[in-house]
Amino acid sequence: MSLNAFITETDIEGDGDGVLDGKTVAVKDNISTEGVPTTCGSRMLEDYEPPYDATVVERLTDAGATIVGKANMDEFGMGTTTETSYFGPTKNPVDEDHVPGGSSGGSAAAVAGGEADLALGSDTGGSVRAPAAFCGVVGIKPTYGLVSRYGLVAYANSLEQIGPIAPTVEEAAELLDVIAGPDENDGTTRAEGADSDYAGAAEGDVDGLTVGVPRELLDGADERVVDRFEAALDDLRAQGAETVDVELPSCEYAVAAYYVIAMSEASSNLARFDGVRYGNSGGFDGNWNETFAESRSEGFGDEVKRRVLLGTYALSAGYHDKYYKQAQEARAWVKQDFDEVFEDVDVVASPTMPVLPPELGESLDDPVQMYLADANTTPVNLANLPAISVPAGEADGLPVGLQLVGPKFGEETIVNAAAAVEA
Amino acid sequence: MTDAVDAEEIRHVADLARLDLDDDEVEAFTEQCGDVLERFEQLEEVPEVDAEPDLVNVMRPDEVEESLSQTAALKNAEETEDGQFKGPNVS
Numbered sequence: 001m002s003l004n005a006f007i008t009e010t011d012i013e014g015d016g017d018g019v020l021d022g023k024t025v026a027v028k029d030n031i032s033t034e035g036v037p038t039t040c041g042s043r044m045l046e047d048y049e050p051p052y053d054a055t056v057v058e059r060l061t062d063a064g065a066t067i068v069g070k071a072n073m074d075e076f077g078m079g080t081t082t083e084t085s086y087f088g089p090t091k092n093p094v095d096e097d098h099v100p101g102g103s104s105g106g107s108a109a110a111v112a113g114g115e116a117d118l119a120l121g122s123d124t125g126g127s128v129r130a131p132a133a134f135c136g137v138v139g140i141k142p143t144y145g146l147v148s149r150y151g152l153v154a155y156a157n158s159l160e161q162i163g164p165i166a167p168t169v170e171e172a173a174e175l176l177d178v179i180a181g182p183d184e185n186d187g188t189t190r191a192e193g194a195d196s197d198y199a200g201a202a203e204g205d206v207d208g209l210t211v212g213v214p215r216e217l218l219d220g221a222d223e224r225v226v227d228r229f230e231a232a233l234d235d236l237r238a239q240g241a242e243t244v245d246v247e248l249p250s251c252e253y254a255v256a257a258y259y260v261i262a263m264s265e266a267s268s269n270l271a272r273f274d275g276v277r278y279g280n281s282g283g284f285d286g287n288w289n290e291t292f293a294e295s296r297s298e299g300f301g302d303e304v305k306r307r308v309l310l311g312t313y314a315l316s317a318g319y320h321d322k323y324y325k326q327a328q329e330a331r332a333w334v335k336q337d338f339d340e341v342f343e344d345v346d347v348v349a350s351p352t353m354p355v356l357p358p359e360l361g362e363s364l365d366d367p368v369q370m371y372l373a374d375a376n377t378t379p380v381n382l383a384n385l386p387a388i389s390v391p392a393g394e395a396d397g398l399p400v401g402l403q404l405v406g407p408k409f410g411e412e413t414i415v416n417a418a419a420a421v422e423a
Numbered sequence: 424m425t426d427a428v429d430a431e432e433i434r435h436v437a438d439l440a441r442l443d444l445d446d447d448e449v450e451a452f453t454e455q456c457g458d459v460l461e462r463f464e465q466l467e468e469v470p471e472v473d474a475e476p477d478l479v480n481v482m483r484p485d486e487v488e489e490s491l492s493q494t495a496a497l498k499n500a501e502e503t504e505d506g507q508f509k510g511p512n513v514s
Binding site: 187312 | 452
């Protein structure tokens, strides 16, 4: 049975002879590929073919990679299971009755299922790390500004980064080396990623490394996940790392703050989809507003409608201060908490996901429960920090991921530490 | 069922967001959005944080550069006329 990892199979050949020569790559379907459908998992963009390549796509092909498919995803990145895709859910290659995680579920499933050597996803609140954890592969969410977002169809600009997914830490780091670095087409990119050698940092030398463990992030987690997490910490200690408990009291508010900010930005970003310049057209009967509403109601699925409604609500007169302003306060608090913790530790460790991969169809009808699964990943996006999810064994035959968070532009540190976890 | 938001407010917000909702959708979204908004109310407990935003302006010279051709820019539009996008009537 097919995993349904790809929305469109492609054969975009690399034109360089760089480090990715001979490698096949799956690219999430919200990353623009010139002349090749880029649907964002939405009926709205079913027939959309971008007129240009995203910067990361140019960097992939310049490095010699072949793009073999546009990977399935939750619609516009809105989901944690890849079940909100208009093109049907992707299956988890480890156990096909379970979800692969999301929203970059097609990307992670393609790598775990051997349909691509490597993949790109995008991570707004955990969308690279969650599927990497659920599929038993490695995923990196880079520091905000390390990787160009030019050509990434925007969901929540202030939170998202494109990141690599690969079978091993070293291969994920190598793919990050290819895509990182400043881009004049994205004014939020920074100089730090130029001439990086993250792959070279994958040594797994944790002797003397201090690992902070925020106990808050273990409280609500499934016991089977916590057992695997503790075993991984034992293993790190055996390799010479020191673990210390740290406190991140702000993280209790991270999920709510993340969703308020992401939905607010989404309600603005998705306003461009009106069926005139591109996208599903509702036909031209009726006036401007009626036609747009018809196009959008037909083109968007339920989760997208929910988030656009909630984002519009959170920004509307009378509610802005109560939701959006408070969410920004929480975001500043989360950043401050991490800054303080990184004065004493090198990395912060937690389970990537507090749960094992749910069964297909299990979590769709309860948005609140689905959002709570992002408890450990969303603080990282709010704080603009880098994080990696690395496999930490299995429980009941399902993969468990360990997340390591680093200080701003501390990619080398998390790559090195993650290599020790997989060893 | 929560009372964080009622059906009338959902209809109003849907109107602002240019979403046509049928009655069943209004009912479902009112309940689901109510549950979510109830969770969001937790944010009222967040203290004021004294933080310096690390933001800088990123400027570049405003120079004419190569860009998409008109044909390429119009390629995904459902309807065009005389090299322009054709949209619905404004009123």
